[in-house]
Amino acid sequence: MLSRDVSAGNLIFSQGDGADCAYLIEQGEVDIFVERDGRRQPLTVLGAGEVFGEMGVIDGLPRSATARAHTDCSLVVVSAEQIQQVVARSDPFFAELMRKLVGRLRDTQSSLIAGRETVGQHSSDFGPGYAEVVRERDIAEAIISGEIEPYLQPIVDLGGRTVLGYETLARWKSETMGLMRPFDFLPLARRTGLIRRIDLTMADRAMAICARLGNRADAPFVSINVSAWLIQDRSLTATLARMMDQHGVAPGRICLEVTETMLIEDLDAAEEAMDDLRDLGIRLALDDFGTGLSSLSVLHRLPFDVIKVDGSLVQGCQTSARQRAVLRGILDLCGRLDMEVVAEGIEDVGTARALGDLGFTMGQGQHFAPPAQAEQAMAAWREEVP
Structure with missing residues (x-):
């Protein structure tokens, strides 16, 4: 896995872009927002240990929102190929369940955008797979660096x-x-x-x-x-x-x-x-x-x-x-x-x-x-x- 450093205020990806990877936040904060009727509608602020950008990789649809660095960020890049390999190795039932959950998340996000301006709050909870994803990135970099x-x-x-x-x-x-x-x-x-x-x-x-x-x-x-x-x-x-x-x-x-x-x-x-x-x-x-x-x-x-x-x-x-x-x-x-x-x-x-x-x-x-x-x-x- 690769790392990507993004300075505060810079775009990570834009709403409507194709999804070729997801990101795990190692350090910093990321704003997630949508553009609607010429206005920016904030959705959430994500912190260290959280993953974003995975929905488009799983269901193949364009990005549903824009991601911008709220502070200087260090991100772990998880490629679409890596995610698809994990999905392919999983039980077909759970792979299909994952796709359906992503679809429901998109529907929920659309409903919330229509009804309110903000969804969720800042979270710095480290997900259960955070340490393993970071260690995988470290191993990949160690191979390259010798x-x-x-x-x-x-x-x-x-x-x-x-x-x-x-x-x-x-x-x-x-x-x-x-x-x-x-x-x-x-x-x-x-x-x-x-x-x-x-x-x-x-x-x-x-x-x-x-x-x-x-x-x-x-x-x-x-x-x-x-x-x-x-x-x-x-x-x-x-x-x-x-x-x-x-x-x-x-x-x-x-x-x-x-x-x-x-x-x-x-x-x-x-x-x-x-x-x-x-x-x-x-x-x-x-x-x-x-x-x-x-x-x-x-x-x-x-x-x-x-x-x-x-x-x-x-x-x-x-x-x-x-x-x-x-x-x-x-x-x-x-x-x-x-x-x-x-x-x-x-x-x-x-x-x-x-x-x-x-x-x-x-x-x-x-x-x-x-x-x-x-x-x-x-x-x-x-x-x-x-």
């Missing part, structure tokens, strides 16, 4: 402790809110569709990092997280191919990590898209294996090359025979399916040794290194390379 950036965490050889690759993890370094982790902003990004822009932005920046790691035979690969929605997109292969060509990166250096497989609505589409990616030479990993977000049922349908075992199954394995039995079973299953296995969430040397004894060869976790900015992570790798 505040959302990839941090790197190494994936290591449990035998030699050498770095085999890096997983890229999105972090938001906000000027106002500090460093924000994925759970602070990705859930909203998924609900609003911004996750696609984040995924593709992170992929492009990960390709640039991969190119900077060099083309040596032992140069680390880069693993990129993609959402369940994006992995079903048949255009993803062409998009990634263009990125790799632009950055001069070989497909074999790239691995895509897919989580939330339960959210994949069309397994056929996902299978076709993943087959295209594998044909290109990109490897595919199933992330968070062993949690409710990934299922055994997808293993026989989707062509994964790598399984990443969730840390919840890894931590404490050195003291639990039952847990070690589960991990041996996973190794056996993946061996039969010709899949590589990475153990996630390794936080201490005891766990790392226990996993090595079980037969795990690759691992990742705080014990080796926490996620770090790309420059810091790559500098550490270069120091280790002879």
Whole structure:
């Protein structure tokens, strides 16, 4: 979402204009009025947290009133496309109900204009969706400004402790809110569709990092997280191919990590898209294996090359025979399916040794290194390379 600053006295839109967006008032006040028989009739004064201009977007009719900045205003612009996408995703009953309510509001407004000069009073009540709309705008601006950036965490050889690759993890370094982790902003990004822009932005920046790691035979690969929605997109292969060509990166250096497989609505589409990616030479990993977000049922349908075992199954394995039995079973299953296995969430040397004894060869976790900015992570790798 975009922001628009309007100085006091300036028009925001005029009665009769086409409606291509709605506005949420972040700061300031807005006068809403109509022109009738050559006279201006005030309707209301709106304050921070209130939305206006949405009726024409929903019903497709021209603006029914004029909006002018009463004071200097900061507005969040909500495009017609964004509103229509929300309406399209809603239950048809509620979508139709919304349109009927807008029609009644127009009728009520016309009646009130005919019978009185003012309707309503100034209100500064913040609507229930205010914070979410503002945060969505902030996320969109953070993507554009580069505040959302990839941090790197190494994936290591449990035998030699050498770095085999890096997983890229999105972090938001906000000027106002500090460093924000994925759970602070990705859930909203998924609900609003911004996750696609984040995924593709992170992929492009990960390709640039991969190119900077060099083309040596032992140069680390880069693993990129993609959402369940994006992995079903048949255009993803062409998009990634263009990125790799632009950055001069070989497909074999790239691995895509897919989580939330339960959210994949069309397994056929996902299978076709993943087959295209594998044909290109990109490897595919199933992330968070062993949690409710990934299922055994997808293993026989989707062509994964790598399984990443969730840390919840890894931590404490050195003291639990039952847990070690589960991990041996996973190794056996993946061996039969010709899949590589990475153990996630390794936080201490005891766990790392226990996993090595079980037969795990690759691992990742705080014990080796926490996620770090790309420059810091790559500098550490270069120091280790002879």
